Amino acid sequence: MSQPATPPIIEDPFTLYFWEGTKAGQLLIMRCQSCGYWVHLPKPVCRNCQSMDLKPEPVSGKGTVYSFTETHKAFHPYFVDKVPYLIAVIELAEQPHLHFQSNLVGITEPDVRFGMPVQLEFAAFGDKTIPVFRPVATTADRTVA
Amino acid sequence: MAITTKNRRVAIVGVGYSKVGRNTGLTERHHAAQAANAALADAGLTAKDVDGVGSWGGDAVDFGYMMGFQELRWELNVGVSPAFIAPAYHAAQAVAAGHADCVMAFRIMMQQPSSAKLAAGGAMLGAPNMEDTVFQYPYGNFSPTQWAGLLMNRYLHESDSTEEHFAKFAVSQREWALLNDDALQRTPLTEQQFLDTPYITKPLRILDCDYPCDSGSAVIFTTEERARDLRQPAVFVDSSALCSIHDMNFEVLPDMVRTAPVKCSNELWARTDLKPTDVSTAHLYDGFSVITMQWLEALGLVPPGQAGPFIAEGNTRLGGSLPVNTDGGAINVGRRHGANFCIEAVRQLRGECGERQVQGADVSVWANAVGPFAGAMLLTK
Numbered sequence: 271m272s273q274p275a276t277p278p279i280i281e282d283p284f285t286l287y288f289w290e291g292t293k294a295g296q297l298l299i300m301r302c303q304s305c306g307y308w309v310h311l312p313k314p315v316c317r318n319c320q321s322m323d324l325k326p327e328p329v330s331g332k333g334t335v336y337s338f339t340e341t342h343k344a345f346h347p348y349f350v351d352k353v354p355y356l357i358a359v360i361e362l363a364e365q366p367h368l369h370f371q372s373n374l375v376g377i378t379e380p381d382v383r384f385g386m387p388v389q390l391e392f393a394a395f396g397d398k399t400i401p402v403f404r405p406v407a408t409t410a411d412r413t414v415a
Numbered sequence: 416m417a418i419t420t421k422n423r424r425v426a427i428v429g430v431g432y433s434k435v436g437r438n439t440g441l442t443e444r445h446h447a448a449q450a451a452n453a454a455l456a457d458a459g460l461t462a463k464d465v466d467g468v469g470s471w472g473g474d475a476v477d478f479g480y481m482m483g484f485q486e487l488r489w490e491l492n493v494g495v496s497p498a499f500i501a502p503a504y505h506a507a508q509a510v511a512a513g514h515a516d517c518v519m520a521f522r523i524m525m526q527q528p529s530s531a532k533l534a535a536g537g538a539m540l541g542a543p544n545m546e547d548t549v550f551q552y553p554y555g556n557f558s559p560t561q562w563a564g565l566l567m568n569r570y571l572h573e574s575d576s577t578e579e580h581f582a583k584f585a586v587s588q589r590e591w592a593l594l595n596d597d598a599l600q601r602t603p604l605t606e607q608q609f610l611d612t613p614y615i616t617k618p619l620r621i622l623d624c625d626y627p628c629d630s631g632s633a634v635i636f637t638t639e640e641r642a643r644d645l646r647q648p649a650v651f652v653d654s655s656a657l658c659s660i661h662d663m664n665f666e667v668l669p670d671m672v673r674t675a676p677v678k679c680s681n682e683l684w685a686r687t688d689l690k691p692t693d694v695s696t697a698h699l700y701d702g703f704s705v706i707t708m709q710w711l712e713a714l715g716l717v718p719p720g721q722a723g724p725f726i727a728e729g730n731t732r733l734g735g736s737l738p739v740n741t742d743g744g745a746i747n748v749g750r751r752h753g754a755n756f757c758i759e760a761v762r763q764l765r766g767e768c769g770e771r772q773v774q775g776a777d778v779s780v781w782a783n784a785v786g787p788f789a790g791a792m793l794l795t796k
Contacts, residue, residue: 274536277552285549311547311664337572337671339564340617345557347536354617357556359565359666367669373554379617384572400553 274347276396284312287326292399297390298326299362299370308365331390332363333370333403340379354379360388360403376404421513426642426649427794429458430758432597433523433631435749443473443523444481446631451482451519454633459646460517465635467515469493469502471752472523472631489515495663497675498522498700499632499753500655500783500790506636507652507792517637522754526627530615533557547664560624562665563703564616566786569671570705571618574712576723578618582609583727584704585622585746590732592743594771597755599626600747623704625745632754634761650764653689653778653795656682659788668786675789676713676782683791684715689778691715696763696773697737698756698781701744706785711739714780714791738773753783757792764796 291298300312304321308329315322338358344350356374361367374382375393388403431453433446447470455462462482467489468475475490489509493501499522506518528538540557551557570576586606592598604622612620642649658679661668668674684690691714699710708722716737717725725731731739742748742759760779762768782791 277539277557279549279552288549311550311662311667337565337569339561339568339619340614341555341561341564342614342617343530343558343560344534344555345530345540345561346552346555347534349555350534352555355555357554357561357565357616359671369667369669371550371554371556371664371666384569395553398553402554 274350276348277346279398284314289398291326291328292392292401295392296328297331297370297401299329299364299368300324301327308362308368310368310370329362329364333360333388333390335359335374335382335384335386335388336361336369337384338374338379338382356382358382358403370401372400373402374404375402421511423511423513424639425507425510425636425652426639427634427652427757427761428637428642428645428647428649429454429460429635430761431455431457431633432751432758435597435599435628435630435751437599437628438526439629441629443525443631444477446523446629447473447478447521447633448481450521450523450631450633451478454519454635457647458635460635465517465519467506467509467518468521469506469509469518470521470523471496471498471502472521475521478521484519487515489518497657497753497784497788497790499751499757500657500792503634503636503757503792504655504657504790506634507655510636510638516641517635520634520636521632522752523631524750524752525629551666556666558616560616560619560703562786563623563705564619565666566671567619567623567703567705570708573672574708574720574723576708576720578610579606580723580727581623581704582606584707584731585609587726587729587732588701588740588744588746591741591771592747594733594769595742595748598743598747599628599749600743619703622746625702625750626747628749630749630751632751632758634754634757648765648796650761651795653793654683654687655790655792656686657788657790658682661787663787665786672709673713674709674786676710676785676791679782679789679791680713680715683780683793687793689793689795693778694737694780695776696741696760696779697739698741698760698779699739700753700756700783700785701740701746702750702752704746707740707744709785710782714782733771733773741768741771741773753781756781756783760794764794
């Protein structure tokens with residue numbers, strides 16, 4: 271049986287940068303070129319200084335888990351064989367409260383901790399690539415292992 | 416001449432529901448007409464007395480003409496907003512300012528598709544043309560239950576609440592519903608039954624969610640002077656507030672525990688001489704149960720982080736120190752998007768709640784929404 275189609279992703283010129291970034295192995299976030307404030311989700315104006323000079327810039331891919339939830343019900347055919355899966359809000363290292371919504375991979379729900387350090391990687395999504403996050407192996411983890 | 420800016424005292428004089436139920440097969444117009452007629456009859460008003468309409472759901476102008484209201488002096492359609500508080504707040508303001516004398520506020524909503532239908536591809540939640548969905552759909556985020564799971568989990572992390580407290584909350588709400596003929600869910604519930612229900616978006620269970628249905632709700636606002644001559648004891652709008660702090664992407668809120676209800680509550684109390692300790696009954700939005708918990712804390716009714724233990728001690732039940740959601744909440748009366756909390760607050764203040772009546776109720780607060788935006792209204796006898 272063929273894989274159900276991915277949910278529709280609107281292609282518009284204002285979010286094209288994001289997909290070009292993931293194709294090149296980068297997570298690009300809009301950044302104000304006037305004051306340096308990172309703006310996500312993308313907007314045409316910086317809410318810190320009102321400049322309209324924003325450009326996508328790569329982030330380090332380092333972050334921590336701000337919140338997470340394990341989805342048990344599929345709300346779209348594409349995800350029927352993927353439940354349960356982890357949706358997480360990652361606080362990116364570049365700026366306090368710079369939150370990026372993604373998936374957590376390489377870990378099961380009971381092991382996730384608030385504030386846990388995570389690192390960016392990429393996963394396939396139809397013909398696109400999406401940023402996901404994997405817990406960083408810590409010294410403590412290795413001791414347990 | 417300048418626009419009218421009177422400062423008239425505003426009363427709620429009529430409340431009504433449509434025949435609320437699961438997949439009723441009726442249209443928004445049917446539910447609006449049923450609710451409007453119920454509210455008019457409750458107030459002892461006729462359609463020709465109404466000169467203003469506000470609504471979320473359907474269309475205010477369409478409803479006004481359909482009902483045979485007089486030529487409207489004021490109308491408002493609200494879109495995505497903190498639910499029923501949006502048309503209710505603005506309706507009260509219109510009366511206070513003298514832009515209209517008798518305004519009906521509506522919330523009409525039709526049942527959304529089931530998760531089984533969504534999983535089969537027969538429907539989709541949200542609007543796929545919204546550019547922000549680019550940052551949601553690829554991660555499997557489609558449903559409000561998913562941001563609610565994120566908010567609830569963070570709330571559990573930062574507060575003293577536990578999933579067992581959420582179970583006790585569901586049980587206490589159901590106890591109220593058993594005393595309410597308007598409730599759709601009226602079978603007794605135990606904590607264990609709650610804990611045995613599967614997660615939707617862990618830690619959120621289906622019994623943490625309001626109950627999908629078709630509903631129409633209508634509330635009539637008019638002047639104090641007019642209210643004195645009508646059928647019901649007048650209930651007065653003492654204070655009200657709206658607040659928004661963020662766009663509609665709940666998932667990237669900077670703080671998922673202290674959201675719009677915090678600033679909204681500060682505004683509400685700044686506009687009145689009343690204090691949180693004066694509140695007899697609280698009617699706090701439970702689209703997801705964590706929202707009620709956050710309102711209890713935001714309004715200063717319980718200390719920060721203590722809503723779960725407060726509920727677990729029985730304070731929100733009949734006979735408790737602060738009865739909460741005395742109609743059973745939307746988890747039991749069905750999704751009326753905040754209108755049920757306004758209507759139940761009015762009924763408590765009138766003293767017409769029968770077995771679930773809170774004796775001596777004279778100040779009631781009702782509150783709507785969470786996260787990006789919120790609204791609240793303080794009512795008195």
